[in-house]
Amino acid sequence: MRLAHLSVIAASSGLLLISSFPGCSDETRNAEQTYQQFCVSCHGENLTGGIAPSMLDEVWTHGGTDAAITAQIITGDPAVGMPAFGEVFSDAQVRALVVYIREQRSKHALNPPASPKPDANQIVTTAEHQFRVEVVTDEVDSPWGVNWLPDGTLLITEKSGDLRLWRDGKLSDPINDTPNVDALSQAGLFDAVAHPDYQNNGWIYLSFADLQTKLTGSRLSLTKIVRGRIEDESWIDQETIYEGAEEHYPKAGGYHFGSRIVFDEAGYLFFSIGDRGAKEEAQDPFRPNGKIHRLFDDGRVPPDNPFVNQPGAVPSIWSIGHRNPQGLDLNPRDGTLWATEHGPRGGDELNQIRPALNYGWPLITYGMNYNGTPITGETARAGLEQPIHHWTPSIAVCGIDFYDAHQFPAWSDNLLVTALADRNLRRVVLDKGVFKSQEIILQDIGRCRDVSTGPDGYIYLAVNRPDKIIRLVPVD
Ligand code: HEC
Structure with a gap:
């Protein structure tokens, strides 16, 4: 119409x-x-x-x-x-x-359009479950990442650089003294994730676009990982876990920072860095961009990482050939690592991540350049991994979360997948690592950037435009 x-x-x-x-x-x-x-x-x-x-x-x-x-x-x-x-x-x-x-x-x-507001008590019916959409808070500004502390506090990052807590139904002021971030274009503060042993050590990990002017005097930025603690509303005890070498820093702002953080059951830290717009570098083990990385929780390089013995290679690299992985999660059932990545025009991907493998960008892709010119005619090549699923046209796939809680039993083990451009939340059904089906369970609520299951079993979403945190609460 x-x-x-x-x-x-x-x-x-x-x-x-x-x-x-x-x-x-x-x-x-x-x-x-x-x-x-x-x-x-x-x-x-x-x-x-x-x-x-x-x-x-x-x-x-x-x-x-x-x-x-x-x-x-x-x-x-x-x-x-x-x-x-x-x-x-x-x-x-x-x-x-x-x-x-x-x-x-x-x-x-x-005739300015009214901003689309989710009806506070909207009931949504899907194939398996009915739920109500509740607004948790609309006082956030471009929320990017949502993750939980074990005490039921929600960590919320805002693209502009602020870290906030939501607990007991209240949103905190921004935490003081968090790192300065580059917030131009796609840059910003990205993920905030608790250490698996947070209860005893209090560590929170942040990923952000680190702004450098000291290197050459010009503004440069690259994804950086730090950890620190929150005490009296302030960020303290900061330690650097990962930062690129000087020559790895491109011009500030720009795009493809990746930046999701996840811990596996053995306590290894995984994080993604997008190609930063230099697509050939996604194939280059001497550069950190376009890769998924693995480190010990304190930033040391595990000696069994796949590239540690290659002179000059970035030793934290776990897998290569990624464009912009903005979703990363561990399947709690079998411990496998999964990532979603923004394709170019077409070719958004869901991948199961294994060490040393090459996921193909930009040698193979199901997408093309934004201006309609081809990137390559190849969608498959020996030695390069195929996605488990690709979305063409792109949905602008973003954060993901395996559902593993009691409120939506029929969705157990399904992968919840957010989409920015498509403005929806999907659940993807996988069977032994194979894509089976998908259902859009929420549409037109805004640009869905991240999803995380709460300790209460409800599904929490970070939504942009309109900016808010919402949750899905089952109704019988
Ligand atoms: C791949 C994403 C992408 C596509 C596709 C794209 N643009 Fe853009 N465009 C951008 C970004 C990002 C900026 C802003 C850059 C910045 O931060 O200054 C921009 C900026 C612009 C600007 C300048 C705005 C200003 O504030 O001065 C114009 C005009 C524009 N785009 C028009 C277009 C038109 C017309 C098309 C289609 C033919 C198009 N763009 C397609 C990403 C895109």
């Missing part, structure tokens, strides 16, 4: 504008289609924003003039994640997009 309506408007306005742009072809009337095909995955439905900023507000990095928008489309800004479209669009197509952006902005100014 809505799409049809929009294309009528785009087409009719396109006709109106043709007189002022001689030489326009049919292409210009298809700007809405071009937008849907090439821009929507990052800039969102109706330009409302997603991985990339909204184009409906008054915030423009480059000034927002027609000339600036045109230049952005043609040359892009690859360092921060805006692809160049100059080689794939004609001048007329670029111009039509600028016009389309103008049209959508004026429509929005006349």
